[in-house]
Amino acid sequence: MSTLRAPVKVRVKDWFPPGHVRTPFFLRGKVGVIERELGPFHNPEELAYRQKGAPRKLLRVRFEMSEIWGEDAETPTDTLDAEIYEHWLEPADAT
Amino acid sequence: MPHDHHDHDHLSPSGHPYQPDQDHTLTRWQAMEIAMRELLVEKEILTAAEITQTVEAMDRRSPADGAQVVARAWSDPEFKARLLADGSTTIGEMGFEAGAMKLIVVENTATTHNVVVCTLCSCYPRNLLGLPPDWYKQRAYRSRVVKTPRKVLSEFGLDLPDDVQVRVHDSTADMRYLVLPVRPAGTDDLDATALAELVNRDSMIGVAQATAPE
Known part of the structure; x- marks a missing residue:
């Protein structure tokens, strides 16, 4: 996933798997820009089940409120930053 | 005659109702x-x-620890630059340990206001601020501050002008966040110890400004 670098535009995958997932529901399917690269950290989805947790790159992604809340955004240009693991992200232009 | 239960039977000598003990x-x-x-x-x-x-x-651990870090950043531009670039390592210079979780420090300016939340649970920079306040863990704050941050901040008594951009930081994974509040005006003569007195807990979460000097 070497294409996931700041400041690439990315989309959070619209997945809804069961288990211990640290990708907030309200950000799934949303497009943001990588703010900085972090990690790698052990994948919490595996750690939660007593597995070792494969190292995954963690990325801080910045979303505009208009992207998250659409017409309901309080101030469209305010932002929300969240940490998303690389396997939850794809380039925004991917279909 | 059986004992009758009027309200006055349940009052302590001070006139208040007896509270249940924690014997559940x-x-x-x-x-x-x-x-x-x-x-x-x-x-x-x-x-x-x-x-x-x-x-x-x-x-x-208490907010006094975080306040020392903020006060040093206000007084020492090189320390501040290192703190913003690498929070985890830089707090080590003052003897604070980041631990397994890493620290990101976000700076408030005249045009940017940062506020921290953990929408998933209660992630909080405990190594610098101690235990989180109850409201930080409640759903009302966690669900509302990501959608209507200005309204929530206003309820905390902080009304931000429209030309200040709000940045909400959701601690979803391995980072913990400390807000570096704006240094209050009229504090040029204060040393780091006096400055730390102005740094309240809520200003380091981002729901308040630092306290103005008296």
Whole structure:
């Protein structure tokens, strides 16, 4: 996933798997820009089940409120930053 | 004649109702915690003294620690630059440990206001601020501050002008966040110790400004 670098535009995958997932529901399917690269950290989805947790790159992604809340955004240009693991992200232009 | 139960029977001598004591049954998780702790001691993995010491060390952490970091950043531009570039390593210079979780420091300016939340649970920079306030863990704050941050900040008494951009930081994974508040005006003559007095907990979460000097 070497294409996931700041400041690439990315989309959070619209997945809804069961288990211990640290990708907030309200950000799934949303497009943001990588703010900085972090990690790698052990994948919490595996750690939660007593597995070792494969190292995954963690990325801080910045979303505009208009992207998250659409017409309901309080101030469209305010932002929300969240940490998303690389396997939850794809380039925004991917279909 | 059987004893009759009027309200005055339930009042203490001070005139207030008696409050129930904490003698309800343990919850499942309270019982689990006690069982786990006793087993760790019984199997000599930890001693009771070590557990007490760790709890005491956790209780000693307080927003005064974070305030020292902020005050130093206000007084020392090079320290501030290092803190913003690498929070985890830089707080080590002052003897604070980031631990397994890493620290990101976000700076408030005349045009940017940062506020921190953990929408998933209660992630919080405990190593610098101690235990989080109850409201930080409640759903009302966690669900609302990501959608209507200005309204929530206004309820905390902080009204931001339209030309200040709000940046909400959701601690979803391995980072913890500390807000570096704006240094109040009229503090040029204050040293780091006096400055730290102006740094309140809420200003480091981002729901308040630093306290103005008297």
